[in-house]
Every structure is written in C-alpha cells, then in structure tokens.
Amino acid sequence: MKWSMKKTILPILTFVIAIVSGQYEVPDATVEVYSPRGLKVSIPDEEGVKLFAFHGKINEEMNGREGGTFSRDILKPKDGKWTFYDPTAKLNIGDKLYYWTYVDFFDGERKLGYPKDDQFHEVKEFQVKPGECKQSQTTQNGKSDKICSGKLIFEEHFKTFNPALWSPEVKFADAPDYEFVIYGNYSETMKFTNDKLGIKPTLAEDVYGRDIVFSSLDLGASCTDKSSPCYRKAQGQFIVPPVISSQINTKDKFSFKYGKIEVRAKLPKGNWIYPEIFLNPATEEYGADYLSGQIRVAFATGNMPTKLQGGVIFSENEKGRSYGIKTKKNHKRTVHNYGVTWTPDKITFTLDNEAYGEVIPPNDGFAGITGILPNKYKEIWEEGSKIAPFDQEMYFTIGVGVGGHNFPDSDNTKPWKNSNATQARDFYQNLTTWYETWTPQSTLEVDHIKVWAL
Known part of the structure; x- marks a missing residue:
C-alpha cells in the first residue's frame, strides 16, 4: 500500500525517537535488477525485525521520506530475508534508483522504527532470475558443459x-x-x-x-x-x-x-x-x-x-x-x-x-x-x-x-x-x-x- 505525503508525518516523529534512543542500525539493502523486468530489494532477517518497508524512484531523487513510485511494507521474511519484489518494474542499464528503507525493530522491551535515508543504486548489470539460466560464455576446466550466467x-x-x-x-x-x-x-x-x-x-x-x-x-x-x-x-x-x-x-x-x-x-x-x-x-x-x-x-x-x-x-x-x-x-x-x-x-x-x-x-x-x-x-x-x-x-x-x-x-x-x-x-x-x-x-x-x- 502506497503512503501519501500526509501519512509520512507521524512515522517521521517515530524515527526521531528511534534514532535518539535506539541501538539498531538498518543494514545496507541488496538491490537486484532483472532483464527485461523485475526489481528486488532485500535485507537479511535477524531477531527483532518485525517489518521492512521500501520506498523508491527511478532517475528522480526522493523528496524526503515520500512514498515514491515503489512503496510497500513487507510484513514477514522469507528464506532468511525481508524482500521487496516488483516483477513489473522496468529498469535499464545506467538507470539510477533513489530510495529509503525503514525497519520496525523490537529490542525485547519496545518496538521502534528505524529509517535509512538517501540510498542510491546505479544499474550496471542485470542479474539472472532465480530458476532461469542464461548460457554463459565462460568455460571451466576445458569442458563445454553449460554454465549459467552469474554462477x-x-x-x-x-x-x-x-x-x-x-x-x-x-x-x-x-x-x-x-x-x-x-x-x-x-x-x-x-x-x-x-x-x-x-x-x-x-x-x-x-x-x-x-x-x-x-x-x-x-x-x-x-x-x-x-x-x-x-x-x-x-x-x-x-x-x-x-x-x-x-x-x-x-x-x-x-x-x-x-x-x-x-x-x-x-x-x-x-x-x-x-x-x-x-x-x-x-x-x-x-x-x-x-x-x-x-x-x-x-x-x-x-x-x-x-x-x-x-x-x-x-x-x-x-x-x-x-x-x-x-x-x-x-x-x-x-x-x-x-x-x-x-x-x-x-x-x-x-x-x-x-x-x-x-x-x-x-x-x-x-x-x-x-x-x-x-x-x-x-x-x-x-x-x-x-x-x-x-x-x-x-x-x-x-x-x-x-x-x-x-x-x-x-x-x-x-x-x-x-x-x-x-x-x-x-x-x-x-x-x-x-x-x-x-x-x-x-x-x-x-x-x-x-x-x-x-
């Protein structure tokens, strides 16, 4: 669900409290861009993380903590990661993804919100989607066996x-x-x-x-x-x-x-x-x-x-x-x-x-x-x-x-x-x-x- 500009005001106040009093630090996100379409942004799961949110734009800087073109709360992890995935996102080599992320973290006594602002990723290469295999030009040990690109x-x-x-x-x-x-x-x-x-x-x-x-x-x-x-x-x-x-x-x-x-x-x-x-x-x-x-x-x-x-x-x-x-x-x-x-x-x-x-x-x-x-x-x-x-x-x-x-x-x-x-x-x-x-x-x-x- 996308957040409007008005809806970001209250979370911003929560963020200030978290930054002053909390010890958790939102990890750097892993960004994967697929061809012809697909965008995945993830952070590793760890004890205490209760929610992960991603907000981003392509080739346009974020105006503070606005909702952005991509805006979603991830409510549970999968395979050891909290992952935002949009299979319809279209990015090209050279495109710039501007984004911020947010984590709800419970330290055993209380749950606070932690943002990570002003993040940036330039698309320099495409990843192969899980389950797909693009034939690589790489050879190994003199064999002509099929090797998947990115392996x-x-x-x-x-x-x-x-x-x-x-x-x-x-x-x-x-x-x-x-x-x-x-x-x-x-x-x-x-x-x-x-x-x-x-x-x-x-x-x-x-x-x-x-x-x-x-x-x-x-x-x-x-x-x-x-x-x-x-x-x-x-x-x-x-x-x-x-x-x-x-x-x-x-x-x-x-x-x-x-x-x-x-x-x-x-x-x-x-x-x-x-x-x-x-x-x-x-x-x-x-x-x-x-x-x-x-x-x-x-x-x-x-x-x-x-x-x-x-x-x-x-x-x-x-x-x-x-x-x-x-x-x-x-x-x-x-x-x-x-x-x-x-x-x-x-x-x-x-x-x-x-x-x-x-x-x-x-x-x-x-x-x-x-x-x-x-x-x-x-x-x-x-x-x-x-x-x-x-x-x-x-x-x-x-x-x-x-x-x-x-x-x-x-x-x-x-x-x-x-x-x-x-x-x-x-x-x-x-x-x-x-x-x-x-x-x-x-x-x-x-x-x-x-x-x-x-």
Missing part, C-alpha cells in the same frame, strides 16, 4: 591449505621474470591464520644456513619445475638465490576462460617485493614465457605502495610488459577488493568495484600492435580471436616475488641491472639496505578469491 564457479576463503584446489611450487625462479627467489612450501614464508593466506619472503639463510648463496642447493624430488634445473651451485659470478618465498597455483585443478574475478587482499610493502596475483595460461597455446599472456589482477611494488597496477603482459620486452598495464594512483596499502572482468571483447580492472582501466584489442587484434612481441609470433596470435592470446583458459597463481625483471633498468634506484649476469649477486650485496625495509607489513594477505561466470 559462482570458484570460491576460496583460505581457512587452511586445500590440496584439491592448490599446489605449492617448489623451484628456483627462472624465466621470464628471473626473480631472486627459491619458491617452496616453507612454514617460514606461508601461513594460514585467521581465515587468511599470508605469504612473506625472507632470507634463504634462515632455512638453509649461513652462506647458502655461495654454496649449492638441490631441491630434489619435490621440485615442481620440470623445464629448469632443480639444482643450483654458486660458481663465479652466479650465486644461489638469496631469498625464499612461497607460490601456489590451481594449475591442472581449476582453470577458466572469461569471467568476473574478485580477490580481497592486502598487498605487501618492502623494497623489491611484489605480489603475484596472476592468471597464467593453462595450455600455453601461443607459446611460453608470456607469449600466451598473463593477466595481473593486482600488482604494486613494495617500494611504491601507493601505485596500484593491473593489466596484461604480452611478452618479455619492455613494451610487452607495459602496453597493457593500467595504473591507479593514491592506492592505500590496506585491505581492498581487486577485480577483473574478462570478456571476449575487453578486460576491465577495478578497485573496490570502481573501474580504473580497460585493455581493449584493436579491430585487427593485439597482433596488430607494433613492438609488443617478435614478428615471428604474430601469425600465431592471428590464428586466435581478436583478444588472443587471452582467449584460452587460465589458472590462478598466488605468491610473492622479489627483484628480477619486474623492475626495469630505467629504475636507477636498483642495485642491479637486468642485463648483467651478476644481477642476483649485486642484489645480495645490497642486503643491508633492502632487508631493513622488510617488516610484518611485507606480507601478502589474501582473504578470499571468487569467480563468477559472465
């Missing part, structure tokens, strides 16, 4: 290590980034605490003993990298990597093509440290070492924590590493939701649900861009779709790297040059400078990872 196809909350989803890398870092790291399943570098994954690099000598960098190390049968030697010996200008860290991935366990990704995480701080929150190609259809592409969900060097980057890598050369990278300045090193929407037409990067960059292929595809990869590989990309090489399934890699080629030689503060064979030794000799910047804040913390089908 949550991957969810990880890191309560503990899940070997059904993840595998730890045990290897010496090598091409294409040549980071100065030994990756392993070390308790010193990887922990699961408070429902979070934490990865923090440290010195190799903490595990393998003093002067390990000038000795030798065999990773043995546990080594996971079959393309590179699992044995290193210090000799001449070469040393054993001076840092240990951890890296896990979903290779051969979960991969997908196209979707909406959310990673809730806090990025690490400390000189020459960087987070590895990547999507890597499951089959390397177009070649190895970035020729099949890499999607970086969130990247920020520990030296510059206020500069967030997300984007795609095409090749090892400078343009291939920089062309598809988007930057968000004034990034605060706190917990954020880092997002990627990966479609056949473009890849969009978000911070806390706000877009800060898009990577869009030209009409002739990425293969038509001069300088991002050697000419001999262009024909391979041209065999794929316009967004090739990002038209193949990819898997998650989560870890922390240190040094190497993710820092260009144009950075004059580096104690090494990527072009020098002595780069790891030069980095290690500067240990007293960079290691003092490594603190508990040098930990990558990941709360959760979620993927929805397009």
